[in-house]
Amino acid sequence: xxxxxxxxxxxxxxxxxxxxxxxxxxxxxxxxxxxDTTEEVADAEGGDDAADDGGAGGDDGDEPEPSDxxxxxxxxxxxxxxxxxxxxxxxxxxxxxxxxxGGEITWGLGGDGTGFDTTGAISPGSIxxxxxxxxxxxxLDVDANWxxxxxxxxxxxxxxxxWTITLRPGVVFHDGEPVDGAAVAxxxxxxxxxxxxxxxxxxxxxxxxxxxxxxxVAMSSPWAAFPYQLVGQAGWMVSPSxxxxxxTIVSTGPFMLESWTPTDSARVVRNPNYWRAxxxxxxxxxxxxxxxxxxxVRTQAFEAGDIDGFISPSEADIxxxxxxxxxxxxxxxxxxNEALIMLNTTAPPFDDVRVRxxxxxxxxxxxxxxxxxxxxxxxxxxPFIPSSKWYAETDYPDYDPAAAQALVDEYxxxxxxxxxxxxxxxxxxxxEVIEVALTFFADVGIDATISEIGVGQTVPLxxxxxxxxxxxxxxxAPDPDRDYVFFHSSGGFLNWSNLVSAxxxxxxxxxxxxxxxxxxxxxxxxxxxxxxxEVPMIWIDHLNGIEAAVTRPELNxxxxxxxxxxxxxxxxxxxxxxxxxxxxxxxx
Amino acid sequence: xxxxxRVARLVFVVFVVTFLTFFLLDRAPGDPAELKAGLNATxxxxxxxxxxxxxxxxxxxxxLDWLAGAIRLDFGESLVTEGFTxxxxxxxxxxxxxxxxxxxxxMAIGIAVPLxxxxxxxxxGVLDRVTSAGAFxxxxxxxxxxxxxxxxxxxVQLGWLPxxxxxxxxxxxxxxxxxxxxFLPSLTLALALVAVYLRLLRSDLIDTLQQDYVMLAQxxxxxxxxxxxxxxxxxxxxNLTTAIGLxxxxxxxxxxxxxxxFAINGxxxxxxxxxxxxxxxxxxxxxxxLTVAYVTVNFIVDLLYRVIDPRIRDGVA
Numbered sequence: 044x045x046x047x048x049x050x051x052x053x054x055x056x057x058x059x060x061x062x063x064x065x066x067x068x069x070x071x072x073x074x075x076x077x078x079d080t081t082e083e084v085a086d087a088e089g090g091d092d093a094a095d096d097g098g099a100g101g102d103d104g105d106e107p108e109p110s111d112x113x114x115x116x117x118x119x120x121x122x123x124x125x126x127x128x129x130x131x132x133x134x135x136x137x138x139x140x141x142x143x144x145g146g147e148i149t150w151g152l153g154g155d156g157t158g159f160d161t162t163g164a165i166s167p168g169s170i171x172x173x174x175x176x177x178x179x180x181x182x183l184d185v186d187a188n189w190x191x192x193x194x195x196x197x198x199x200x201x202x203x204x205x206w207t208i209t210l211r212p213g214v215v216f217h218d219g220e221p222v223d224g225a226a227v228a229x230x231x232x233x234x235x236x237x238x239x240x241x242x243x244x245x246x247x248x249x250x251x252x253x254x255x256x257x258x259x260v261a262m263s264s265p266w267a268a269f270p271y272q273l274v275g276q277a278g279w280m281v282s283p284s285x286x287x288x289x290x291t292i293v294s295t296g297p298f299m300l301e302s303w304t305p306t307d308s309a310r311v312v313r314n315p316n317y318w319r320a321x322x323x324x325x326x327x328x329x330x331x332x333x334x335x336x337x338x339x340v341r342t343q344a345f346e347a348g349d350i351d352g353f354i355s356p357s358e359a360d361i362x363x364x365x366x367x368x369x370x371x372x373x374x375x376x377x378x379x380n381e382a383l384i385m386l387n388t389t390a391p392p393f394d395d396v397r398v399r400x401x402x403x404x405x406x407x408x409x410x411x412x413x414x415x416x417x418x419x420x421x422x423x424x425x426p427f428i429p430s431s432k433w434y435a436e437t438d439y440p441d442y443d444p445a446a447a448q449a450l451v452d453e454y455x456x457x458x459x460x461x462x463x464x465x466x467x468x469x470x471x472x473x474x475e476v477i478e479v480a481l482t483f484f485a486d487v488g489i490d491a492t493i494s495e496i497g498v499g500q501t502v503p504l505x506x507x508x509x510x511x512x513x514x515x516x517x518x519x520a521p522d523p524d525r526d527y528v529f530f531h532s533s534g535g536f537l538n539w540s541n542l543v544s545a546x547x548x549x550x551x552x553x554x555x556x557x558x559x560x561x562x563x564x565x566x567x568x569x570x571x572x573x574x575x576x577e578v579p580m581i582w583i584d585h586l587n588g589i590e591a592a593v594t595r596p597e598l599n600x601x602x603x604x605x606x607x608x609x610x611x612x613x614x615x616x617x618x619x620x621x622x623x624x625x626x627x628x629x630x631x
Numbered sequence: 632x633x634x635x636x637r638v639a640r641l642v643f644v645v646f647v648v649t650f651l652t653f654f655l656l657d658r659a660p661g662d663p664a665e666l667k668a669g670l671n672a673t674x675x676x677x678x679x680x681x682x683x684x685x686x687x688x689x690x691x692x693x694x695l696d697w698l699a700g701a702i703r704l705d706f707g708e709s710l711v712t713e714g715f716t717x718x719x720x721x722x723x724x725x726x727x728x729x730x731x732x733x734x735x736x737x738m739a740i741g742i743a744v745p746l747x748x749x750x751x752x753x754x755x756g757v758l759d760r761v762t763s764a765g766a767f768x769x770x771x772x773x774x775x776x777x778x779x780x781x782x783x784x785x786x787v788q789l790g791w792l793p794x795x796x797x798x799x800x801x802x803x804x805x806x807x808x809x810x811x812x813x814f815l816p817s818l819t820l821a822l823a824l825v826a827v828y829l830r831l832l833r834s835d836l837i838d839t840l841q842q843d844y845v846m847l848a849q850x851x852x853x854x855x856x857x858x859x860x861x862x863x864x865x866x867x868x869x870n871l872t873t874a875i876g877l878x879x880x881x882x883x884x885x886x887x888x889x890x891x892x893f894a895i896n897g898x899x900x901x902x903x904x905x906x907x908x909x910x911x912x913x914x915x916x917x918x919x920x921l922t923v924a925y926v927t928v929n930f931i932v933d934l935l936y937r938v939i940d941p942r943i944r945d946g947v948a
Contacts, residue, residue, distance in 0.1 A: 149797065155904060157712050238676065290714035304723055305712040306904050307896035308798065333797050335894050336904065339779060340795065344894070347786040347794045469907060497909045503665035507674075 146629035147329035151341045151353030155306055155334055158289035161279045162237035172309045172332050175624040177294035179278030181270045183614040187521040189270040190607055193295060203265040208258040214318040216282040217299045224252035226283050233286045234277045242528050242537055243272055265556040268524035297325035297625045308333045319608055326628035352594035358417035361591050373592040373602025381423045384581040385515040387508060389541045392461050397450045399578040403440035404447035405487045406480055412584050415476050419588030425571045426518035428585045433523055435568035437575035447487040462490045466513040469495050473514050506536045523567050527551055540579030547573045600627040641926045648922040653694045656911045663911050667710050706916035711908045717916040720901060728897035732882045734813055738821035743828035748859050751836035766826035774885050778819040778892040795894040816893040820885050824878060831874055835867035869939055876932030879925055
């Protein structure tokens with residue numbers, strides 16, 4: 044009881060101190076949009092919208108039974124189930140009623156745009172804009188399986204060592220240049236050659252433009268999940284003469300970039316030559332993206348009607364707006380970033396699995412969720428949300444202070460006191476969670492101190508292995524292959540935790556080389572169990588509940604399914620669709 | 632001669648401040664080369680970028696290089712937004728900050744001077760007591776609280792004015808829309824100044840109104856309004872002028888907060904964002920320019936003293 048009171052006091056004090064230190068902008072730069080790990084890693088993969096990484100398989104195998112796990116809500120239950128977007132819902136078009144063309148909207152961005160070089164590290168703010176001006180070769184259907192989009196078809200050979208991409212005739216870039224085999228091959232080659240993004244294509248050996256409408260991609264080893272790489276950044280095609288250009292983007296999407304002012308705004312306007320223009324797409328005339336870094340400012344601008352929607356409001360606002368008929372809240376269910384603490388398993392004391400397990404046992408994740416997330420998120424014990432078809436039950440260490448204490452005592456008797464430095468981004472929402480996590484560690488005798496790092500320093504520090512522990516946001520791709528390099532020993536410096544595990548490698552490799560669901564599932568189950576045993580990272584929560592989108596009711600198509608050109612329903616934007624702006628419309 | 636001495640002092644201050652800024656940012660945690668390398672931050676690539684950016688040169692050499700560029704407004708490339716120079720970003724932001732500061736000063740003076748005159752006419756009267764209480768209230772309110780409150784009441788609740796500045800048209804292009812968007816931020820920034828200016832001018836006016844020459848004017852039958860506006864205001868404005876000059880620094884600080892609160896793409900917001908992103912070339916350029924602006928304004932204020940008070944010009948006071 045005394046400890047509980049002390050923790051509550053620590054929570055309150057840390058909140059007050061952090062708020063004071065940050066001059067009142069207490070909710071600035073929420074993880075989903077401003078965390079630099081998300082920015083430079085997940086987003087290098089096209090993962091800005093949290094769920095938007097990858098997909099859940101083009102496989103035609105059987106899927107597991109639906110999970111019995113509860114929806115991502117505890118303390119603040121969702122009042123309106125229609126506001127939960129999920130695979131299988133929607134599918135009848137962009138929203139309720141018949142879409143009407145015309146109008147323009149203003150969308151609030153929480154993260155700054157840093158440019159549009161599709162072969163570089165693109166920030167979350169930029170990715171939202173790119174989603175409007177570029178539609179990728181491949182999309183995700185409502186079951187999060189890959190589905191051809193800008194490409195007409197993708198066909199593998201028998202052993203998945205060669206993929207043939209067939210293009211649609213007559214598609215042009217915004218500058219009128221044709222989207223032909225040479226252009227697509229040039230884009231894919233640039234992606235492979237880029238030191239920033241090339242790791243995604245490590246298994247790609249050659250990229251060849253066979254003819255005007257065909258590109259052949261050969262692999263050095265079987266890669267059944269390759270199309271998922273083309274759902275995001277690798278799948279965005281830009282006019283060949285602009286490849287690598289950062290200050291503009293000339294792509295194929297429903298909108299064209301009209302202007303961009305760094306740190307302020309971007310405006311995109313309807314593309315009259317869009318390849319789906321005969322379907323009346325896109326509906327909107329223009330989208331103004333306004334960068335609003337402060338949470339309070341975003342909220343007030345939304346309430347005043349100065350913006351029409353934004354992503355990742357504060358937890359308190361989500362809870363309030365769920366009861367407000369004048370606001371639509373869209374919470375994705377297909378996957379999201381995970382909040383976690385990354386451990387460097389080659390740096391003492393985390394080179395000893397007992398310390399890593401002790402840390403996991405000592406942390407009451409539910410307390411953090413109840414305290415800081417208004418109960419909107421779900422405890423994480425691995426990179427997959429329980430509702431994911433890839434999720435497997437594991438023996439990840441539960442909250443058990445006694446077990447943690449025993450491990451600490453054993454380690455300290457052999458080695459000495461456990462002390463470490465935890466590097467944290469200068470983000471109030473992150474710091475306050477970590478401050479309280481530290482009190483849990485202290486309860487079992489682990490002495491941790493916080494070291495704040497600059498925005499953008501997370502990845503360089505991780506690459507240089509210059510950390511013991513670091514707060515982190517990543518993963519959650521519906522298809523695990525998108526996260527391959529971050530766990531596999533061949534990932535090199537991108538294997539952030541430096542853990543080398545034969546079980547993890549074997550599981551990931553097994554799953555990569557086939558499209559048979561059962562075989563893949565078995566591989567990923569092995570991978571998850573190895574992660575739970577080795578504990579290279581301390582999981583906190585799946586962030587679906589707070590990576591919500593809020594819109595005014597007149598705006599349709601944000602949290603509901605869109606359509607592929609062949610009429611197949613696509614995954615909603617809030618569940619990771621990359622081209623959802625195509626089907627967004629405004630009631631006139 | 633006096634002016635030449637002051638110009639020399641101005642140049643010296645600019646040198647000192649820019650060097651200190653350069654030095655402090657050089658010592659700040661974080662490596663620009665690592666930041667620029669991003670996911671490619673292997674030791675070899677970082678070393679290559681360091682060489683490319685000249686980061687291996689001694690500090691003083693780098694400073695002189697920077698200074699040589701700065702004179703031509705070449706402050707280097709942004710590390711965060713490749714394809715844009717620091718000057719590109721500043722050129723976009725500077726006019727908005729200048730407009731915000733000028734509007735705030737004009738509003739503050741426009742509100743404070745008539746109120747101070749009215750309050751000084753009847754010291755201790757109802758108006759004097761009300762304005763005094765209001766001034767102290769405004770002084771006690773931090774500008775970010777005032778800004779959020781004004782934005783909430785005027786923007787969210789009443790819906791009269793926008794809560795953010797978005798796609799701001801130029802004053803020449805659409806002055807009404809420009810002023811509509813800039814009104815709330817300018818007012819927020821101005822209100823803190825109103826309190827200072829009002830108290831200062833009121834106090835000086837009360838002193839001036841007790842001078843012999845004012846009593847002589849009264850005895851000659853000049854109207855109260857003429858005495859106040861023509862004979863008392865100018866000699867009472869010396870401290871106000873000083874305060875306006877000194878407040879430039881305060882205004883710049885206030886603009887940092889106001890620009891974030893109202894999403895103005897100005898120098899303050901640019902600085903805050905780029906400090907967090909460790910975009911050192913941009914930050915150094917902004918600090919240098921703000922320093923030049925500050926010392927220049929105070930230099931102009933020094934010159935204005937000589938216009939306002941002939942005793943200073945003649946070396947009497």
